[in-house]
Amino acid sequence: MNVEDCIFFQLAKAGLAGARYWNEQVAALGLTASQAMVLNALRDEDGVSVHRLGDRLRVTGATMTGLLDRLEAMDLIQRKPHLQDRRAIEIFLTPAGRAASEATSALAIAANRTFLADYSLEEQTALRGLLKRLAQTEHQTDDPGGTGPGARKGDL
Amino acid sequence: MNVEDCIFFQLAKAGLAGARYWNEQVAALGLTASQAMVLNALRDEDGVSVHRLGDRLRVTGATMTGLLDRLEAMDLIQRKPHLQDRRAIEIFLTPAGRAASEATSALAIAANRTFLADYSLEEQTALRGLLKRLAQTEHQTDDPGGTGPGARKGDL
DNA sequence: CGCTAATTGTTAGCACGCAAGTATTTTGTA
DNA sequence: TACAAAATACTTGCGTGCTAACAATTAGCG
Numbered sequence: 001m002n003v004e005d006c007i008f009f010q011l012a013k014a015g016l017a018g019a020r021y022w023n024e025q026v027a028a029l030g031l032t033a034s035q036a037m038v039l040n041a042l043r044d045e046d047g048v049s050v051h052r053l054g055d056r057l058r059v060t061g062a063t064m065t066g067l068l069d070r071l072e073a074m075d076l077i078q079r080k081p082h083l084q085d086r087r088a089i090e091i092f093l094t095p096a097g098r099a100a101s102e103a104t105s106a107l108a109i110a111a112n113r114t115f116l117a118d119y120s121l122e123e124q125t126a127l128r129g130l131l132k133r134l135a136q137t138e139h140q141t142d143d144p145g146g147t148g149p150g151a152r153k154g155d156l
Numbered sequence: 157m158n159v160e161d162c163i164f165f166q167l168a169k170a171g172l173a174g175a176r177y178w179n180e181q182v183a184a185l186g187l188t189a190s191q192a193m194v195l196n197a198l199r200d201e202d203g204v205s206v207h208r209l210g211d212r213l214r215v216t217g218a219t220m221t222g223l224l225d226r227l228e229a230m231d232l233i234q235r236k237p238h239l240q241d242r243r244a245i246e247i248f249l250t251p252a253g254r255a256a257s258e259a260t261s262a263l264a265i266a267a268n269r270t271f272l273a274d275y276s277l278e279e280q281t282a283l284r285g286l287l288k289r290l291a292q293t294e295h296q297t298d299d300p301g302g303t304g305p306g307a308r309k310g311d312l
Numbered sequence: 313c314g315c316t317a318a319t320t321g322t323t324a325g326c327a328c329g330c331a332a333g334t335a336t337t338t339t340g341t342a
Numbered sequence: 343t344a345c346a347a348a349a350t351a352c353t354t355g356c357g358t359g360c361t362a363a364c365a366a367t368t369a370g371c372g
Contacts, residue, residue, distance in 0.1 A: 001196075001261060001264055001265050001268070002200065003193055003196045003197045003200070003212060003213065004212075006193070006196070006264050006268060007174065007268050007271060007272060007283075007284075007287075008174040008175060008177070008178040008189065008193075008264075008267070008268075008271070009193060010284065010287040010288065010291060011170055011171045011173075011174035011175075011287060012171045012174060012175055012189075013171075013214055013287075013291035014167055014170075014171060014286075014287045014290040014291045015167045015168045015169075015170060015171025015172065016171065016214075016291075016359080017167075017290055017291050017292075017293050018163065018164040018167035018168060018290065018293075019164060019167075019168055020360090021164070021293065022164040023360095032327065032328085033164065033168075033328095034327080034328065034329095035327095037159055037162070037164075037165060040157075040159045040162070041159045044158065044159070049350075049351090050350075050351060050352095051349085051350065051351080056159060056160075057159065058169055058172075059328085059329065059330090060329070060330060060331085061350080061351060061352080062329075062330070062331080062332095062351090062352080062353080062354090063328065063329050063330075064351090065351070065352055065353080066327080066328075066329090067327090067328080070327085082350095085337080085338070085349090085350080086336080086337060086338085086350095087336065087337045087338065087349065087350040087351070088337095088349090088350060088351080089350085089351075105157060108157055108162050108164075109157050111164070112157070112162060112163050112164075115163060115164070115293070116163060118289075119286075119289075123282075123286060126279075126282050126286070127163075127286050128163075128166065130170075130275075130279060130282070130283050130286070131163075131166040131167060131169075131170045132166065133274075133275075134170040134173055134174065135166060135169035135170045135172075135173050136173075137173050137174075137177065137271070172329080176330090179330095188357065188358085189358095190357080190358065190359095191357095205320080205321090206320075206321060206322095207319085207320065207321080215358085215359070215360090216359070216360065216361085217320075217321060217322080218321090218322075218323080218324095218359080218360070218361080218362095219358065219359050219360075220321085221321070221322060221323080222357080222358075222359090223357090223358080226357085238320095241319090241320080241367080241368075242320095242366080242367060242368085243319065243320040243321070243366065243367045243368070244319090244320060244321080244367095245320085245321075
């Protein structure tokens with residue numbers, strides 16, 4: 001089997017191609033693709049915990065910490081301690097962050113349209129459905145008594 | 157527009173989900189997903205240059221250097237200087253690397269089948285075609301005389 | 313021949329994304 | 343109340359991918 005025909009290869013490359021395009025779009029705002037996604041998520045729902053934000057963006061808490069560190073350094077978000085639960089923090093958009101989130105939201109709509117311009121409506125619908133199913137794929141590691149070594153990292 | 161409906165988000169997450177699964181499969185061989193793909197590529201075509209290998213795997217030379225460093229440290233590949241062109245090197249599988257490439261190749265076939273087991277043949281065909289088109293997408297950065305700042309990195 | 317292009321691989325620095333481990337705090341239970 | 347368990351965020355270390363800059367070599371052209 002050729003490398004190019006491996007579904008994991010094709011999935012990874014399609015994902016990276018999309019990330020490259022999205023990166024170019026938000027670079028004008030001084031943002032990376034992931035940072036723009038964080039702002040987009042915060043635009044919908046402000047004052048959330050790190051955990052909740054990571055759930056929406058499907059990344060671990062460790063990744064969130066780094067993303068939030070950079071966004072905070074840019075003065076786009078602010079960490080506030082949670083009043084009831086002293087373990088938790090609440091993440092808020094600053095005024096500049098609010099403006100940036102509006103910009104990225106508009107960019108996202110335009111970029112989606114442009115990126116998919118060459119695809120028919122049927123293809124777009126099929127693609128969305130397939131990607132959703134693929135992203136939710138959870139091939140559980142059947143671990144019958146053994147001490148699982150844990151999954152590796154890597155993107156491809 | 158919700159973050160979850162952004163095509164770049166969906167593409168990235170589907171790619172990562174596939175990478176996670178593929179990573180689990182090759183972890184038993186002590187390999188990462190990307191390393192296994194390098195071995196798969198070398199199984200088809202040995203004694204190639206870094207540049208050619210990067211072209212097949214769609215990664216830059218800098219990324220190839222790191223991958224080859226680790227594979228060489230594991231004694232799975234070997235760098236040999238090119239006799240005619242002293243800039244270039246040739247990459248060869250060691251005997252252990254050859255064996256590993258056979259194993260990863262078999263794993264790739266099985267993993268592809270398992271991963272796509274829940275999808276109909278029509279869906280698989282459609283998915284392959286769409287991913288291929290997406291991966292080859294090249295929205296050229298129209299750069300009319302300006303000094304382009306260059307694209308950012310980031311995966312999502 | 314001699315100078316400039318272009319090519320080849322590497323290095324350095326950054327941004328993700330993950331697992332594993334830590335510190336703090338909250339919660340559940342005896 | 344006291345103690346174990348869970349939750350929350352952070353830190354560390356690694357692998358991958360990118361751009362940019364670099365040294366070495368080759369190719370092209372006057």
